[in-house]
Amino acid sequence: MNESDDEKGQEARITPRLIDSLYTEAMILADEARAYFDEAGRDDRQSLEPFARVGFACESLKVTTRIMHIVAWLLTQKAVETGEIKTADGRRPERRLGHANDSDPIVVGQLPEAAQRLINASTDIYARIQRLDEGQLNDEPAPSPARALMGRLERDLIWNRNG
Template sequence: MTDSNDTPDLQSRITPRLIESLYTEAMILADEARAYFDDEGREERLTLEPFVRVGFACESLKVTTRIMHIVAWLLTQRAVEAGEITGADGGRPERRLGKATESDPAVVEQLPPSAQRLINSSADLYARIRRLDEGQLADEPVASPARALMGRLERDLIWNRT
């Protein structure tokens, strides 16, 4: 029999170890993307049709944007863990994962395999981080005015009885 208290909550899933692991993964991906789009990718890009070259450039920007949003979110999580900001502030828009544009599968399939791998890896990592970010909001208690009123009434009734 499983008690609801045995179910891990989001705080136990987002641990400093997980944040560090994801941060390392993001930084490795960022380095691979930089190396590819600055060097090897330039040569491959020259072999593409002009329209596909534009798609290549757009997708390289999308990869960079995804990675920057991921790194910013992970650094925010580190700051929460270090006590530099409070976890209760996590729902504020500037503490949430930034919106990244999705890749167009029709464009991606025309690109070289190395570019496809980086695009798909960045999209996968972004999706995993997005699930963690959305999970933080789902686990935050929603302030209910009715519950607050009931709590005050209960306190007042108990206080007046004594």
């Protein structure tokens, strides 16, 4: 059975349910990262070589940055869905997902398993959100009936003046 264009469009659409699910996932990850990097990970960090300790600190900041950008993007999507923000134009720069630096696989490989798990989880959810954000850019805006009417009126006015 072939899917209609409407069904494909609905699958790709960012729904309130998807936003809520991703928001919950991001907040759980944020809580886990805070608990690890601020508390449980202190002993792990102290057991590392000095260079790896610096890498641990940098990667904890990268995890935090990814999560911050994800949560901000999801909250913006919620505001668009509820009408708090009047337009759903994802092309506007302030509504795009913020840039987060990639993790260095060599540095990540030197870190404790718990840190690696959090880094990989943050990278995974960030990549999923990034695909959603980029998908908004690839969507052509729906043709506006008002703009089409204005175009016809302009053509008619020009035709009448010249004809």
